[in-house]
Structures are given as structure tokens and as C-alpha cells.
Amino acid sequence: MDATVSFTLNGKNVSAETTGATLLVDLLRNHFGLTGAHVGCDTSQCGACVIHVDGVSVKSCTMLAAQADGSTVETIEGLAANGELHPVQQAFHEHHALQCGFCTPGMIMSAVDLLRRNPRPSEVEVRDWLEGNMCRCTGYHNIVKAVRAAAVAMGEQAS
Amino acid sequence: MREFNYYRAGSVRDAAKRLGASGNAMLLAGGMTLLPALKMRLNEPGELIDLAGIDELRGVKLTRKGAHIGATTTHAEVAGNVELRAAVPVLPHAAESIGDPQVRNRGTLGGSLANNDPAADYPAVALALGATIFTNKRKISADDFFVGMFETALGRGEVVTQVLFPKPQRAGYAKFPNPATRYALVGVCVAQFKTGVRVAVTGAGASVYRLPEFEDALDADFSEVALDGLTASAANLNDDMHAGADYRAHLVSVMARRAVSLALD
Ligand SMILES: Cc1cc2nc3c(=O)[nH]c(=O)nc-3n(C[C@H](O)[C@H](O)[C@H](O)COP(=O)(O)OP(=O)(O)OC[C@H]3O[C@@H](n4cnc5c(N)ncnc54)[C@H](O)[C@@H]3O)c2cc1C
Ligand code: FES
Ligand code: FES
Numbered sequence: 204m205d206a207t208v209s210f211t212l213n214g215k216n217v218s219a220e221t222t223g224a225t226l227l228v229d230l231l232r233n234h235f236g237l238t239g240a241h242v243g244c245d246t247s248q249c250g251a252c253v254i255h256v257d258g259v260s261v262k263s264c265t266m267l268a269a270q271a272d273g274s275t276v277e278t279i280e281g282l283a284a285n286g287e288l289h290p291v292q293q294a295f296h297e298h299h300a301l302q303c304g305f306c307t308p309g310m311i312m313s314a315v316d317l318l319r320r321n322p323r324p325s326e327v328e329v330r331d332w333l334e335g336n337m338c339r340c341t342g343y344h345n346i347v348k349a350v351r352a353a354a355v356a357m358g359e360q361a362s
Numbered sequence: 363m364r365e366f367n368y369y370r371a372g373s374v375r376d377a378a379k380r381l382g383a384s385g386n387a388m389l390l391a392g393g394m395t396l397l398p399a400l401k402m403r404l405n406e407p408g409e410l411i412d413l414a415g416i417d418e419l420r421g422v423k424l425t426r427k428g429a430h431i432g433a434t435t436t437h438a439e440v441a442g443n444v445e446l447r448a449a450v451p452v453l454p455h456a457a458e459s460i461g462d463p464q465v466r467n468r469g470t471l472g473g474s475l476a477n478n479d480p481a482a483d484y485p486a487v488a489l490a491l492g493a494t495i496f497t498n499k500r501k502i503s504a505d506d507f508f509v510g511m512f513e514t515a516l517g518r519g520e521v522v523t524q525v526l527f528p529k530p531q532r533a534g535y536a537k538f539p540n541p542a543t544r545y546a547l548v549g550v551c552v553a554q555f556k557t558g559v560r561v562a563v564t565g566a567g568a569s570v571y572r573l574p575e576f577e578d579a580l581d582a583d584f585s586e587v588a589l590d591g592l593t594a595s596a597a598n599l600n601d602d603m604h605a606g607a608d609y610r611a612h613l614v615s616v617m618a619r620r621a622v623s624l625a626l627d
Binding site: 206222223224226245246247250253259260261262265266267269270272313316317332334335336 | 363364365366367368370390393394397398400401409410412414438461462463464465467468544
């Protein structure tokens with residue numbers, strides 16, 4: 204059955220006609236053309252589809268578009284401000300934390316949620332947090348390095 | 363997924379009424395179990411009734427009786443609750459061990475208990491703490507709630523509203539996670555009350571269960587040493603590609619010891 208969902212998407216109020224069973228990731232990709240959130244597994248395992256809903260990271264393949272009605276949704280496309288990469292994006296670039304890039308949007312959105320809660324995570328804390336994000340290329344070392352470097356950079360920006 | 367109608371309930375009464383009126387509606391909480399199940403077409407409901415908009419179902423309150431946790435409180439909210447960390451630390455500790463951060467940001471206590479996955483974490487804590495599960499119709503003790511694999515005492519049209527976890531003197535939860543899924547290959551929760559010790563096991567059998575011999579030994583002496591020589595029976599334990607029944611039985615006694623050690627920490 205068709206219904207209208209409305210939410211804030213990367214700072215703009217949007218709405219769309221959708222059906223009950225439409226997944227949030229499909230609405231973002233197919234209707235809004237935001238293809239940064241990837242569908243890797245579609246079974247809530249891989250984390251390639253991670254976005255933020257009301258300020259926390261979620262797997263958008265395991266959320267209905269209708270569940271987001273009235274929420275604030277942020278995707279990787281909304282992260283860079285005024286043409287400048289977000290410190291986590293910048294750190295991924297500098298530390299070679301991606302190869303094919305498929306997992307990267309989810310990794311970055313997940314890491315941003317971690318750094319909001321824990322501005323100076325230890326290596327173990329970063330690895331624990333990224334439990335739900337899989338990468339087939341990098342072996343994770345550079346991802347962990349990038350997240351910790353971003354934490355330092357964000358600390359410096361804040362002070 | 364097959365198409366269905368989405369309905370956001372405004373109150374528990376509204377949700378229950380809607381559920382009762384429809385032949386094939388289902389409740390939706392965090393969706394972390396239900397949505398993957400729908401993708402596999404294990405269920406084909408005509409309508410999902412979302413509980414997320416019902417404020418009265420969410421939150422943590424501590425009273426003399428213990429911790430009252432609303433059904434739609436997420437695992438992340440329980441894990442991060444400062445009062446719970448001080449009063450009943452086993453709850454945030456167990457919640458923190460569930461899945462990954464994104465699962466914890468959406469998954470809920472009520473959904474976990476209602477689903478009664480044989481390898482889920484909360485059922486072990488609920489059973490060991492002797493929790494009471496409140497629904498829109500009645501209250502059910504944890505001893506009666508978990509009936510079998512993916513099966514509970516909940517009837518059609520019944521909505522879990524909150525859970526009361528009595529505050530133990532000490533408690534610990536130790537889990538050996540399946541390295542792929544993070545569900546418990548075996549998890550054991552041990553809780554000591556003035557009235558006695560309760561030990562509950564998840565992951566090992568078709569549904570969560572208690573270990574009376576371990577409880578007796580810990581009643582006499584609440585220490586790891588008290589469990590020396592005690593073994594868990596492998597009869598009727600899960601035996602699959604992840605672990606054999608003998609290995610699971612072995613893990614039960616190892617996790618029980620770790621849970622005691624955590625409780626004494
Ligand atoms: C990748 C992944 C890893 C996971 N790892 C773990 C783990 O390590 N340990 C663990 O314990 N769990 C794990 N889970 C499961 C997770 O904890 C789920 O959150 C939980 O099992 C279901 O909660 P939910 O709120 O998502 O419920 P939903 O998926 O929304 O619902 C589950 C079922 O419960 C019913 N239901 C929901 N709320 C109520 C209510 N209030 N009253 C009556 N019925 C209700 C629904 O109708 C449905 O049948 C994992 C899940 C995923 C996807
Ligand atoms: S596509 Fe969502 S977790 Fe893999
Ligand atoms: S960079 Fe290829 S999957 Fe992570």
C-alpha cells in the first residue's frame with residue numbers, strides 16, 4: 204500500500220511516495236539517487252549500507268523507509284561540509300584505508316558514530332566498534348589507523 | 363519481501379487492538395530479526411504494526427524491586443545506561459555483547475525476548491535474574507515464558523510492555539560468541555540472591571534452561587572452585603556445523619566459571 208514518508212535528509216526536508224515493504228536503502232538509492240550507501244549483503248551482516256538515523260548509525264538495508272518517517276537521516280553524501288572532506292574521510296584518504304571502496308561509506312558512517320560517543324578510542328575499541336563492518340580488501344589495519352588519526356585531528360580542530 | 367501495510371501504533375492498546383483485528387499482522391520493534399526473516403519469506407504478514415512510536419514502552423527505571431525496562435528500549439540504551447551500570451551491571455554488560463553497534467542501536471529487549479532465539483543473550487539474563495515479563499494482558503515469570511525454540515508463552519494479540527529484573531546481590535554473564543554471527547555459541551548467566559543462586563544457559567540447547575546442580579554447588583559456596591568436577595550433560599544439546607554437543611557441554615562449565623568470576627569481580 205502506498206504511503207508518503209517525510210524526513211530530513213542531509214539537512215533538507217524531503218518526502219516520497221513509497222510502499223510498506225520498501226527498504227530505506229532502496230528509497231535512498233533509487234528515489235533520491237544517493238548511491239553512497241551500498242547493498243553488500245542485504246542480510247544485515249556487512250555494514251556497507253550504514254547511515255545515521257536520528258544521530259546513530261544503523262543498517263539501512265534492515266530498516267523500512269516508513270520507519271524513518273519523521274526522522275533525521277544523514278548519509279555519506281551529507282558528510283563533507285562546504286566542499287571540505289570530513290576529518291574521517293580525509294584520514295581514510297591519507298592512510299590508504301580503502302582499496303575498492305565498496306565498504307568505505309559504511310565504515311566512515313560507523314566510525315563517525317563511534318567518535319561522537321568516544322572521541323579518543325583505543326585500537327581495541329575501534330576494532331570492537333567496527334564488528335558490523337566488513338572489508339574484503341584492506342585487512343582493516345589502515346582503517347583502524349585512519350579512525351584513530353581522525354580522532355586526533357578532530358581533537359585538534361575542537362581545541 | 364512481499365508487500366505489506368505499515369502501521370505506526372500510537373499506544374499499546376491501539377497496537378493490541380489492531381493485532382487482534384487482523385488475521386496476519388505482526389508486531390515490529392527494532393526489525394533486526396523480523397526484517398531479515400521477511401526477506402527470506404519465513405513469514406508473510408499482511409501488516410506490520412510498529413511499536414517504535416509508543417513512548418510508554420521505552421526507558422529504564424530503577425525501583426526497590428529492581429530494574430524496570432520498557433520493551434522497546436534498545437540494546438544500546440541498556441548498554442549505555444549509567445544507573446544500570448551501577449545497580450545491575452550484568453544487564454548493560456550482556457546488552458553490550460549483542461551483535462554489533464548498529465544491531466544494538468535498533469534491536470530491542472522486547473523483540474529479543476519475544477523471539478526467543480536459542481542463541482540470544484537476554485533470555486539467559488532474564489531467566490537467571492528471575493525476571494517478570496509484563497504484557498498488555500498479564501505478567502509472566504521468566505521460568506514460564508521461554509517455552510521452546512523460538513517459542514514463548516505469549517499468546518496471539520499479546521504485546522510485551524516491560525520487563526522487571528530483580529536486583530541480584532551479584533551476577534555475571536559470560537558468553538563464547540560465534541565468531542561469525544556474535545550470537546552465543548554458549549552463554550551462561552549466574553545470579554546470586556538472598557533466596558539462592560540461579561544459573562541459566564543459552565546457545566547450548568533448543569531454548570534457554572537452568573542448571574540445578576550448578577545452582578546447588580554455588581548455593582553452598584559461591585566461588586569458581588565450587589564448580590570443580592561438575593560437568594554439564596551433552597544430552598539434547600545443539601550439535602551443528604558451529605560446534606558439537608560435547609564441545610558445547612564443555613563450554614557450559616567453562617562459561618559458568620567465567621560468569622562466577624565476573625560476578626565476584
Ligand atoms: C547481525 C546481527 C547480529 C545479532 N547478534 C545477536 C547477538 O549476538 N545476541 C542476541 O541476543 N541477538 C542478536 N541479534 C538479534 C537482535 O538482538 C535483535 O534485536 C532481537 O533478536 C530482536 O529484537 P528487535 O527489536 O529487532 O525485534 P523485531 O525484529 O522487530 O521482532 C522480533 C520478533 O518479536 C516480535 N516482537 C517484537 N517486539 C515485541 C513486543 N513488544 N511484544 C511482543 N512481540 C514482539 C515481533 O513480532 C517479531 O516476531 C543479532 C541480529 C543481527 C541482525
Ligand atoms: S547491506 Fe546492509 S548490512 Fe550488508
Ligand atoms: S576497500 Fe574493498 S571492501 Fe573495503
